[in-house]
Amino acid sequence: AQTVTQSQPEMSVQEAETVTLSCTYDTSESDYYLFWYKQPPSRQMILVIRQEAYKQQNATENRFSVNFQKAAKSFSLKISDSQLGDAAMYFCAYNPVNDMRFGAGTRLTVKP
Amino acid sequence: NAGVMQNPRHLVRRRGQEARLRCSPMKGHSHVYWYRQLPEEGLKFMVYLQKENIIDESGMPKERFSAEFPKEGPSILRIQQVVRGDSAAYFCASSQGLYNSPLHFGNGTRLTVT
Numbered sequence: 001a002q003t004v005t006q007s008q009p010e011m012s013v014q015e016a017e018t019v020t021l022s023c024t025y026d027t028s029e030s031d032y033y034l035f036w037y038k039q040p041p042s043r044q045m046i047l048v049i050r051q052e053a054y055k056q057q058n059a060t061e062n063r064f065s066v067n068f069q070k071a072a073k074s075f076s077l078k079i080s081d082s083q084l085g086d087a088a089m090y091f092c093a094y095n096p097v098n099d100m101r102f103g104a105g106t107r108l109t110v111k112p
Numbered sequence: 113n114a115g116v117m118q119n120p121r122h123l124v125r126r127r128g129q130e131a132r133l134r135c136s137p138m139k140g141h142s143h144v145y146w147y148r149q150l151p152e153e154g155l156k157f158m159v160y161l162q163k164e165n166i167i168d169e170s171g172m173p174k175e176r177f178s179a180e181f182p183k184e185g186p187s188i189l190r191i192q193q194v195v196r197g198d199s200a201a202y203f204c205a206s207s208q209g210l211y212n213s214p215l216h217f218g219n220g221t222r223l224t225v226t
Contacts, residue, residue, distance in 0.1 A: 101219070
């Protein structure tokens with residue numbers, strides 16, 4: 001079975017601080033995509049960052065970066081310099097070939 | 113404890129045909145969301161429904177697309193007169209409707225228009 005696990009239902013961070021959201025997945029595939037999605041109160045799912053499994057280098061998008069450990073099947077999201085607008089649900093997703101699997105989500109609260 | 117069920121898993125339609133995608137929410141969930149994902153792109157919100165009501169359809173194309181969530185039965189996303197640009201993965205998610213309720217996603221329906 002191909003599953004995605006987010007073990008932190010809720011996380012909290014102080015504004016301007018750094019927070020890391022965890023994600024693990026289970027797969028027998030060797031090539032796939034991994035994503036982090038953000039869902040703010042507007043309910044729209046926003047792609048935050050993506051990682052291709054065959055790329056060794058960790059993806060980075062401005063204040064967002066990932067720590068991708070392929071052997072450990074781990075894909076954590078680090079948010080630096082947290083802002084109030086970062087408060088949202090964050091979903092980790094695994095996609096072998098356009099066959100998306102999502103984690104249950106982590107609710108991030110940003111304290112001013 | 114069944115999760116969100118979407119069917120069919122894969123759907124092939126010729127241009128001009130109709131596509132019907134079904135979504136059964138998790139037990140106890142009365143809110144359903146439909147998203148579309150084009151290849152290598154993020155999910156795009158389409159529509160948000162409660163039982164017998166469309167709450168937000170701001171992401172739905174104005175023509176050919178419609179959605180419903182009847183009192184009984186699954187939510188249906190209907191695409192009339194499909195075109196090749198409709199080829200995508202369509203995801204359904206459900207929730208209890210509270211802001212702090214997580215979305216539970218189905219596995220998606222992959223629509224291919226030939």
